[in-house]
Amino acid sequence: EADIYQTPRYLVIGTGKKITLECSQTMGHDKMYWYQQDPGMELHLIHYSYGVNSTEKGDLSSESTVSRIRTEHFPLTLESARPSHTSQYLCASSELAGGLTYEQYFGPGTRLTVT
Amino acid sequence: EDKVVQSPLSLVVHEGDTVTLNCSYEVTNFRSLLWYKQEKKAPTFLFMLTSSGIEKKSGRLSSILDKKELSSILNITATQTGDSAIYLCASGSGTYKYIFGTGTRLKVLA
DSSP, X not given: OOOEEEEOSEEEEOTTOXXXXXXXXXXXXXXXXXXXXXXXXXXXXXXXXXXTTEEEEOSSOOSOEEXXXXXXXXXXXXXXXXXXXXXXXXXXXXXXXXXXXXXOEEOOOEEEEEO | OOEEXXXXXXXXXXXXXXEEEXXXXXXXXXXXXXXXXXXXXXXXXXXXXXXXXXXXEETTEEEEEETTTTEEEXXXXXXXXXXXXXXXXXXXXXXXXXXEOOOEEEEEEO
């Protein structure tokens, strides 16, 4: 079983609030990812990181920001939450070795509702 | 534009039936094809298929990669109600990117 954790699991918050979604993994993986998934829809990559101090935006435009100060930690921040940010946010990690793409392990997700 | 397409979108079967889920991909710099099972929470990894490993099997589940047709199938034999879930297919492109399909929603009736 993969050791990747997300908190909070559920969050209901008002418009305009600043929020940080936490993601941690204990597998020593270099690569970490944030996906956004609406019900019945595919996962969309919003941010990824190759390692410490390396972050990039994904395919889906997002108003969130991320940081990677430690290998195991990849938090996602929304400076000012809006109802359009209501979604499920999934964190994932994978190994980076020899240029190969390895399977991703997913955290349990954070279901965010902005009222 | 890279894309992954899954079919059917949804499927309802009875326990004991065998199902085949389809996934086709068009990605640049293809590296791997992954299958996940997603129940109420996050996706859990099932298989990864690459050029060096085009067929995988685990219990009642098996998967094959057809590099010529740019597609993959996931077979589930003797289905059980616990197999009810969304099955996601993803293609690994390059060294970091994974493109996901919308999934096939499988419901197995007792």
